[in-house]
Amino acid sequence: MKNLNRYSVWRPAGLTLRQLRWLGVILPLIFLGLLDLVRHAVWPELLHSWPGFLLIGALVAAGTYLFSKAMFDTIEGMQARLFEQNRALEAAYQTVERQNRQLKALHEAGLSVVSDLNLDAVLGRVIGLARELVGARAGLLEVLDEEGRLIRRIEAPTGAAGLNTDPAMSLEVPIVARGHLLGRLYLAEKVADGQVVPFEAADREVLELFATQAAVAIENARLHSRLEALAVVAERERIARELHDNLAQVLGYIRMRAASARRALEGGDLPAVGRVLCEVDEAVAEAYADVREAILGLRSRVGGERALPDALGEYLERFRQQSGLEVEFEADPAAREVRLLPQAEVHLLRIIQEALTNVRKHARASRVRVGFGLPAEGDRRLRVEVADDGRGFDPSRLPGGSHFGLAVMRERAELAGGRLEIDSAPGRGTRVVVEVPIAEAVRG
Secondary structure, three states: OHHHHHOOOOOOOOOOHHHHHHHHHHHHHHHHHHHHHHHHHOOHHHHHOHHHHHHHHHHHHHHHHHHHHHHHHHHHHHHHHHHHHHHHHHHHHHHHHHHHHHHHHHHHHHHHHOOOOOHHHHHHHHHHHHHHHHOEEEEEEEEEOOOOOEEEEEEEOOOOOOOOOOHHHEEEEEEEEOOEEEEEEEEEEEEEOOEEEOOOHHHHHHHHHHHHHHHHHHHHHHHHHHHHHHHHHHHHHHHHHHHHHHHHHHHHHHHHHHHHHHHHHHOOOHHHHHHHHHHHHHHHHHHHHHHHHHHHHHHOOOEOOEOHHHHHHHHHHHHHHHHOOEEEEEEOHHHHHEEOOHHHHHHHHHHHHHHHHHHHHHHOOOEEEEEEEOOOOOOOEEEEEEEEOOOOOOOOOOOHHHHHHHHHHHHHHHHOOOEEEEEEOOOOOEEEEEEEEOOEEOOO
16 A cells, blocks of 8 residues: 555646535546446456455555545645735735835825925925835935036935945935936935835835925925015015105105295295195105105015015014004914915015005004905915004095005906905995915915
């Protein structure tokens, strides 16, 4: 019986459990049928002697052994294949899970890095999020200008300039936008389970995808900075032109009244001289106030790290000191977390300044309130209201100069993509409401 192990045993492959079940029934029946056929056809007297019984028993035992071995080998082969398939599925599942985690982290990192338009904040987030994505201990971000010259170097943590340059322990990825190299991102010493381990190919793939999003964020931040600078320059030029025109008018008026005073003085009409001098004094005082407000407007800078509510709050404090009016400022906390386009911020601030100038010049008010908020939760508009307790007016019956000022305010609101409303009547004050669309919400 020991010699049976030398022979090749039939091992059916590729069988299903259903087929194996039927083979377990059919093969023994076939074997017994063949054995009985041989006994009847070849050796009919086989079962009439002990040697015949022993031979039949040996054949049945051998057949049973071979059949059992074949069946169990088949089952073991199926188990081995199932085990390998399970291992492959587990490995595939782990790979998919890791890729899902990386994609989720990459998506969140992309949203985070493009949520800010301040260049310094964007660069800091790029290096920090890149380290988090691949588990790097240190990182370095080099930023280039349009000529390819190095203009910024950001290390995380500080002192990371001496990075590990071992190819297995470091990664270098370019940051490219529209075919232009914006910078390079270096990471070193991946940490996993408290141990420094080599970077994997998947780490480079993730970092390259993130570098694409980082390039978009850096380019957007640069464009935003340029828009802010252009908006500020354009606004200062406009204020300078208005200031020049206003002063030219005032100086022309003073010159004309001075000539009248000289003629009155030559004619000995001293009361007329006194009246003219009083008119000149009022004109000079008005011009002086306009100049101070223009300078105040130039100092009220928005953009960058300086949010519009902060700039507005500082302007209102200086306006209160110069005008002597009681000023109340109410800013909705939710409204502080939104941003406008640079031009819209400038236009909105100038509308508020013009409304306050009108209060000082014409309203004869003692108190003015500025409200800064959102019309409703989830609304994509920013609402600013300037209300005074002055004498009010009929909007349909305005003198030419005042009508021009309100027209400029409406034009600014339209340029900012919004609208302006004026609610006033004689004896009940004036309320100016402007609404402009929100560009984005600031993410923490």
